[in-house]
Amino acid sequence: MKIKDASYVISSPSVDKTPKPDKPEFAFIGxxxxxxSSLINMLCGRENLAKTxxxxxxxxxxxxxxxNSEWYLVDLPGYGYAKISQSERKKWEKMIEDYLxxxxxxxxxxxxxxxxxxxxxxxxQFVNQLGEWQIPFTLVFxxxxxxxxxxxxxxxxxxxxxxxxxxxxxPQHFVTSATKKQGKDDILALIQGLIKN
Numbered sequence: 001m002k003i004k005d006a007s008y009v010i011s012s013p014s015v016d017k018t019p020k021p022d023k024p025e026f027a028f029i030g031x032x033x034x035x036x037s038s039l040i041n042m043l044c045g046r047e048n049l050a051k052t053x054x055x056x057x058x059x060x061x062x063x064x065x066x067x068n069s070e071w072y073l074v075d076l077p078g079y080g081y082a083k084i085s086q087s088e089r090k091k092w093e094k095m096i097e098d099y100l101x102x103x104x105x106x107x108x109x110x111x112x113x114x115x116x117x118x119x120x121x122x123x124x125q126f127v128n129q130l131g132e133w134q135i136p137f138t139l140v141f142x143x144x145x146x147x148x149x150x151x152x153x154x155x156x157x158x159x160x161x162x163x164x165x166x167x168x169x170x171p172q173h174f175v176t177s178a179t180k181k182q183g184k185d186d187i188l189a190l191i192q193g194l195i196k197n
Contacts, residue, residue, distance in 0.1 A: 030112030032078035
């Protein structure tokens with residue numbers, strides 16, 4: 001898939017304020033500071049499409065982008081360490097859950113995992129939750145250029161092994177680097193295939 005154009009549409013505080021569900025939709029989510037904005041910008045070939053930030057927790061709303069006038073890319077708030085109050089966090093969690101469970105045109109969720117770290121409990125809890133809700137997802141291991149290849153491989157294997165404890169079949173996974181554009185073609189090919197089906 002070639003991306004000819006990608007542009008920002010709207011940021012919504014809840015699923016009922018999002019655009020009409022008339023196009024295939026793909027959501028991106030991960031822990032705060034996992035490199036989500038960089039990955040989205042790399043996929044779309046646009047430097048500042050999604051706002052990158054050195055301070056985690058900058059994405060606070062459901063952000064829709066339209067790609068090639070035919071599908072939506074959705075940037076969701078990170079889960080985890082953003083410094084926010086308990087009540088604010090509850091609000092975020094409800095917003096994300098409502099979106100994931102009620103958005104009928106959502107074809108796939110890309111769950112971003114930082115490949116520099118050993119499996120994090122919060123990531124495993126999140127993918128298990130998606131499994132319970134029966135929401136299709138793909139794992140995207142980010143920042144593979146920021147660590148030695150052997151370490152990245154070890155961390156990915158450890159994550160998949162941790163999943164095997166509760167999962168019979170593992171989801172598809174990609175290894176990416178926003179700086180080296182690694183994984184771009186694979187992710188876009190998957191999106192294209194899902195749109196066609």
